[in-house]
Amino acid sequence: MQQLEFQLNGEFVELNQLLKLVGLCDSGGAGKALVASGEVAVDGQQELRKTAKIWAGQVVTLGDISIRVLAGG
Structure with missing residues (x-):
């Protein structure tokens, strides 16, 4: 399983935008x-x-890809 990490800029991110921001799709x-x-x-x-x-x-998770969402700095 491929594991990615995403650091938030704000309190939360919308799911469709997260998928775009980590590069799993081209648009929201x-x-x-x-x-x-x-x-x-x-x-x-x-x-x-x-x-x-x-x-x-x-x-x-999407297929064999896992994205852990981290608090922003």
Whole structure:
């Protein structure tokens, strides 16, 4: 499994934007499509809300890729 880390700039990031910012898709719209497909999980639970707020400490998975979200500096 490939593990990535993402450091927040604010309190949270929307799920579709996170997927774009780490390079898993080309746009926020493509991120929304990935979420709608049911392939994305947050903390081990399938997430279908495209703009779900992702907070520090959460882990987002897509296939064999895991993204750990870290608090901003």
